[in-house]
Amino acid sequence: MAMILGRKSRYVLVMSSKPIELGSNLSAFFDELSKYIGLFGLAKLSPYFVKNIGEREFIFRIARGSEKEFILALSFVKLNGVAFYSILTSGTIRSLIRKYNEKKKN
Amino acid sequence: MFYDITYFNVDKGLTKLLGYKKIYCIGKDIALNEDGDYIITDAQQLHRFKLSNIIGIRASKVDKELFSKIKESGKPIIIDISNLLSGVEFIREYNTAKNVLRNAIKMRLNVSLASFAKDEAHLVSALQMLEIAKFLGVEEDKAKEMLGNGYDIGQKE
Numbered sequence: 001m002a003m004i005l006g007r008k009s010r011y012v013l014v015m016s017s018k019p020i021e022l023g024s025n026l027s028a029f030f031d032e033l034s035k036y037i038g039l040f041g042l043a044k045l046s047p048y049f050v051k052n053i054g055e056r057e058f059i060f061r062i063a064r065g066s067e068k069e070f071i072l073a074l075s076f077v078k079l080n081g082v083a084f085y086s087i088l089t090s091g092t093i094r095s096l097i098r099k100y101n102e103k104k105k106n
Numbered sequence: 107m108f109y110d111i112t113y114f115n116v117d118k119g120l121t122k123l124l125g126y127k128k129i130y131c132i133g134k135d136i137a138l139n140e141d142g143d144y145i146i147t148d149a150q151q152l153h154r155f156k157l158s159n160i161i162g163i164r165a166s167k168v169d170k171e172l173f174s175k176i177k178e179s180g181k182p183i184i185i186d187i188s189n190l191l192s193g194v195e196f197i198r199e200y201n202t203a204k205n206v207l208r209n210a211i212k213m214r215l216n217v218s219l220a221s222f223a224k225d226e227a228h229l230v231s232a233l234q235m236l237e238i239a240k241f242l243g244v245e246e247d248k249a250k251e252m253l254g255n256g257y258d259i260g261q262k263e
Contacts, residue, residue, distance in 0.1 A: 018226070076193050081227050
């Protein structure tokens with residue numbers, strides 16, 4: 001959707017406190033997120049779950065310039081007692097994964 | 107680099123992934139309201155401990171008299187955001203934390219934030235902590251300074 005409207009995106013790597021099947025709980029996750037940023041906020045951020053790269057690591061695509069609001073809202077989101085930590089942000093998925101691997105090594 | 111304080115031991119791998127230099131564990135690295143070399147004390151119990159052993163003073167409400175005592179002591183004030191992170195009575199907790207922070211900054215105290223997380227579900231990353239500081243009304247530079255120096259044990263040694 002973001003691409004169709006010509007919006008530029010940022011990618012955020014999110015880690016959960018426990019392994020969770022986020023793909024099947026996405027609507028509950030976005031409901032919880034909208035509690036803090038509201039429906040207009042959700043429309044502005046246009047968060048999109050891209051993929052998971054591990055049991056606890058997920059990549060989200062966010063409208064550029066709104067990633068900080070997403071990071072903040074994520075601090076308060078709890079899904080079945082699971083918390084979410086934002087680890088990194090980047091302009092491309094490839095560099096996000098590269099940065100994450102570097103961070104894990106160090 | 108940022109620091110945090112929790113009630114449980116966070117392993118080094120997760121500490122680095124979360125973007126902290128160190129996460130101090132209460133009961134292991136530091137003591138909370140108990141005698142020891144590195145004490146975090148609640149503002150009301152400031153008088154109980156030797157000043158040189160105190161590394162920070164936890165505050166969760168505004169008390170100007172206590173704040174002026176903290177200022178005299180020269181120790182950093184640590185704002186507990188655990189209630190804010192729990193999500194219960196969010197607006198009330200937000201206003202309380204914002205008030206404490208505003209008053210502490212007004213009185214020119216050395217301010218810091220800490221999650222005081224009881225488990226992994228109440229922990230936040232350094233990126234999130236920075237955004238929370240800004241959410242409470244602090245400018246970006248001040249927020250970075252707050253999370254960087256407030257209760258670095260290394261400074262005491």
